[in-house]
Amino acid sequence: MEYLTLEKRQLCDIQGRLFELAQKADLDCPFFIESFMNSKTAAALDDVYDRLQWVGEEYLLEELNDEVHGLKKAGATYPLEVMYWTGYLYRYWHYYTNEYSRDIYKIADARTMNECWLGFHTFDSEMAIDDLKEIYRQKNILDNP
Template structure:
């Protein structure tokens, strides 16, 4: 776990502004944009923690995502600017402080599920909101030990082996 510092604040505000601007800059639904963003090279670059030294204009992120995935008009539901800002900030805070990749966070809680938590959690400190989400979803925020990683891999392999037999 990393201390939330000035660089963290900068990168959280940056991602929050990208999410908020997605209302203007994209034609796809908000959940679609968030899925694409959280799995994009842009998010992976932000995960590397070198952002403060290489900051670009938020609008460039949309060009990079379109270049990676192609433009999209899929989805029609658009979230409010406040919801999007909060979601962008919270996702990035989570990645920054806990050292977790954006794509892994998105697998734990997708855009539609996170949006349902906005009314109850948006006034909480981001750390408190993340802890409550983890507790409610039944996963730990602590990194897995090597033994836990090996055990997880064994369970995944066993599950896939059972599927092949059936």
């Protein structure tokens, strides 16, 4: 993969901070992650250029809240470190594979990311993504022999 530009790394950081902000706002983390990854807001970030890419995490959270007609409070929460890593890695994943957020979420949902964080957060981002894709591939082989 080509070296990630400063702008792309900044977008990874913004998305990581967005996921942290959701946890700090006491939102249901799995619901937030699923809502975001399947949203028009995430699709805008997947685009080559969209104004939403540079508005900051607070505005992105407001956009998503409006889009889904209210994010759920309470429920399951994940640690801040898990939320940041998940948001960052999902955005990095898009740049690494050119897959869209909606498709990435089908491969590695919120639960998978939470469960894999402990073992994967120290990996190089590309290695973590490759391993998450392999877990998905193996699971599908077992589920559909």
